[in-house]
Amino acid sequence: MTKxxxxxxxxxxxxxxxxxxxxxxxxxxxSKYGIRWESxxxxxxxxxxxxxxxxxxxxxxxxxxxxxxxxACVVGTLGAIGxxxxxxxxxxxLQGLLSVTLMSPDIVMAVSLLVLFIALxxxxxxxxxxxxxxxxxxxFVTMTVLSRLEGFDPHLIEAAEDLGADEWQAMxxxxxxxxxxxxxxxxxxxxxxxxxxxxxxxxVTGPEFEVLPLKIYSMVRLGVKPEVNALxxxxxAVSLLVxxxxxxxxxxx
Amino acid sequence: xxxxxxxxxxxxLSFWLAVFVLVPNLLVLTASFLGRDESGFxxxxxxxxxxxxxxxxxxxxxxxxxxxxxxxxxxxCLGLAYPFAxxxxxxxxxxxxxxxxxVVVPFWTNSLVRTYAIRSLLAAKGLVNNALIASGLIxxxxxxxxxxxxxxxxxxxxxxxxxxxxxxxxxxxxxxxLVEAAADLGAGRLRRFWHVTLPLTLPGVIAGSVLVFxxxxxLFFIADVLGGSRNLLVGNFLKDxxxxxxxxxxxxxxxxxxxxxxxxxxSAYAYSLKxxxxxxxxxxx
Numbered sequence: 001m002t003k004x005x006x007x008x009x010x011x012x013x014x015x016x017x018x019x020x021x022x023x024x025x026x027x028x029x030x031s032k033y034g035i036r037w038e039s040x041x042x043x044x045x046x047x048x049x050x051x052x053x054x055x056x057x058x059x060x061x062x063x064x065x066x067x068x069x070x071x072a073c074v075v076g077t078l079g080a081i082g083x084x085x086x087x088x089x090x091x092x093x094l095q096g097l098l099s100v101t102l103m104s105p106d107i108v109m110a111v112s113l114l115v116l117f118i119a120l121x122x123x124x125x126x127x128x129x130x131x132x133x134x135x136x137x138x139x140f141v142t143m144t145v146l147s148r149l150e151g152f153d154p155h156l157i158e159a160a161e162d163l164g165a166d167e168w169q170a171m172x173x174x175x176x177x178x179x180x181x182x183x184x185x186x187x188x189x190x191x192x193x194x195x196x197x198x199x200x201x202x203x204v205t206g207p208e209f210e211v212l213p214l215k216i217y218s219m220v221r222l223g224v225k226p227e228v229n230a231l232x233x234x235x236x237a238v239s240l241l242v243x244x245x246x247x248x249x250x251x252x253x
Numbered sequence: 254x255x256x257x258x259x260x261x262x263x264x265x266l267s268f269w270l271a272v273f274v275l276v277p278n279l280l281v282l283t284a285s286f287l288g289r290d291e292s293g294f295x296x297x298x299x300x301x302x303x304x305x306x307x308x309x310x311x312x313x314x315x316x317x318x319x320x321x322x323x324x325x326x327x328x329x330c331l332g333l334a335y336p337f338a339x340x341x342x343x344x345x346x347x348x349x350x351x352x353x354x355x356v357v358v359p360f361w362t363n364s365l366v367r368t369y370a371i372r373s374l375l376a377a378k379g380l381v382n383n384a385l386i387a388s389g390l391i392x393x394x395x396x397x398x399x400x401x402x403x404x405x406x407x408x409x410x411x412x413x414x415x416x417x418x419x420x421x422x423x424x425x426x427x428x429x430x431l432v433e434a435a436a437d438l439g440a441g442r443l444r445r446f447w448h449v450t451l452p453l454t455l456p457g458v459i460a461g462s463v464l465v466f467x468x469x470x471x472l473f474f475i476a477d478v479l480g481g482s483r484n485l486l487v488g489n490f491l492k493d494x495x496x497x498x499x500x501x502x503x504x505x506x507x508x509x510x511x512x513x514x515x516x517x518x519x520s521a522y523a524y525s526l527k528x529x530x531x532x533x534x535x536x537x538x
Contacts, residue, residue, distance in 0.1 A: 079266030
């Protein structure tokens with residue numbers, strides 16, 4: 001490894017991390033305006049905690065992320081097991097539909113879901129947000145679980161069947177435990193994608209149900225405020241924690 | 254019992270995807286051929302008017318501008334990410350997972366929060382301006398925000414990991430003996446890259462390009478936060494049509510154009526994979 005190559009890697013990592021690092025640093029800066037460093041303070045974090053609409057938006061965001069990730073895990077894991085275990089008509093179509101969902105740009109999904117909810121006269125808010133978030137998390141769970149299932153020895157399931165396990169027992173005692181790290185990783189990834197989403201939420205939520213990314217969006221458009229620095233740093237910390245746990249789970253064999 | 258389980262798990266996933274992916278897209282497709290009545294809702298007059306309206310110079314400019322920016326973003330990401338992924342794949346194997354995690358973290362971090370971070374760096378009193386002044390390159394702060402370059406920088410910043418990851422997985426799988434063989438046969442650096450390395454990693458290049466190009470058309474908040482409203486993108490246009498102007502059929506037609514682009518890309522990807530499979534078969538024989 002030559003020096004030049006390492007320097008290049010370092011430069012790109014710098015580009016990826018420097019803006020976030022500066023943001024986190026300045027969330028502790030007591031100077032309200034400008035970027036000059038004054039002194040260390042927790043004032044902005046305190047003022048976040050006392051802002052009631054922000055606390056509610058944070059609660060809503062976590063609620064939707066938790067429920068959407070769990071729902072996506074149930075449907076996605078069962079679906080992955082179905083695709084892995086059985087050969088059926090339309091299996092290729094189902095997989096195709098999953099990868100189209102995975103690849104389709106947020107804005108296209110946002111538009112189509114909005115049209116669906118309006119056509120069905122569903123009131124925009126918590127329910128529409130939950131269903132939408134579950135939908136875009138679903139392919140991530142299915143793909144993660146499927147790739148884990150495809151990675152292990154098919155004889156394990158045959159062995160269980162030879163020993164007299166029925167479908168349900170094979171699933172509960174063999175497949176699920178083997179797939180568990182991938183399911184957990186899928187849950188964590190879904191949780192972060194749900195936290196991350198701006199575009200879909202912007203389209204499918206109503207005025208009564210506010211979520212954090214949209215709140216940040218409206219604050220950011222008005223300009224840089226120290227409270228936003230603190231809020232952004234908190235969200236960054238949550239993603240960092242959740243994603244590194246997911247990575248650990250996926251890399252463990 | 255086994256059959257009941259099989260049917261229900263397959264039906265559950267199929268049902269979900271049908272209701273929340275297939276049907277909504279069919280609705281958008283249908284709406285794109287319909288007209289709009291006075292109350293701002295759709296009426297049942299079938300036609301291609303909405304698609305024809307997209308050819309109006311005003312909208313063509315939006316699409317042209319947005320496609321140009323997405324293309325610039327894709328090329329910039331490709332230029333930065335290819336060497337990065339290549340060097341990363343040569344790194345000590347023990348350190349690679351750690352470095353890869355460092356790429357993955359921004360991939361999953363809130364993109365609005367990251368756009369905001371870029372905004373504070375580029376602001377008039379931001380770090381970039383301060384650094385430029387301190388180094389004596391400029392005397393007055395220059396306007397970096399609300400420019401086309403700011404939007405480009407923001408897009409590249411947000412989407413770079415989406416290019417790195419597929420490229421890395423393609424380059425990691427590359428059989429280096431083929432490159433060595435080309436070298437033994439007297440091919441120079443450039444020819445080795447152009448005739449061996451690049452074609453073999455093409456699926457990664459295409460996958461990365463789809464993952465960067467498509468969102469680059471739709472991420473309306475990047476243009477809002479960094480570029481103001483003057484840089485109109487397809488994403489901002491769709492947002493306006495659906496949420497402000499409430500001209501759904503027209504917005505639906507624009508959305509269908511995006512879906513069309515997506516399918517074009519996906520078939521290019523499928524084609525490149527198939528060509529590789531065919532080559533492998535030939536080699537095997």
